[in-house]
Amino acid sequence: DAKTTQPPSMDCAEGRAANLPCNHSTISGNEYVYWYRQIHSQGPQYIIHGLKNNETNEMASLIITEDRKSSTLILPHATLRDTAVYYCIALNTGTASKLTFGTGTRLQVTL
């Protein structure tokens, strides 16, 4: 699975949109981009995933560039409860499908 690169940390004011970038320049055509987050001392939580098109669900939006080399997770109205480590993972669902977690981005939402 392709390596992903994320900034180590970001801050966001409560109520504002949090835009978390992810670089996956070596992603292959059959690899999806998955996003998970982990709130302190809890198990990771699935957020969203996509292949080529932009995706939106009740939690977030995922914007994938046309060349698929990068993506952005958008939390439209961040709250304090969104403070967590966010992981971007490139995954080939056609193979062993093992999630490999990198270091992620620690998002701190502040008042």
Next chain:
Amino acid sequence: GAVVSQHPSRVICKSGTSVKIECRSLDFQATTMFWYRQFPKQSLMLMATSNEGSKATYEQGVEKDKFLINHASLTLSTLTVTSAHPEDSSFYICSARVPRSSYEQYFGPGTRLTVT
């Protein structure tokens, strides 16, 4: 969404004893479950992949005789840490893969193991 539970949430044991951690998928059947370990301020590290009815596949560097995994049913996988030592103290997390086309995984809340 799919729910995965773990039991116990916290356990303290003495060095040399064994500890069993259970992982259950509550509202779906999981043919594949995964076990992770997370040390403080570090990311999750995959330990092994557990397939129902067959032997687990361990990641490189994980001792299969120390971390015994059993996946006897479609809703239950267990991890037994045998002869635990203080360096085994960690946060153990399981996940279960939902066998849909998108293959997202759902994680348990984790088990904090402290070996004294």
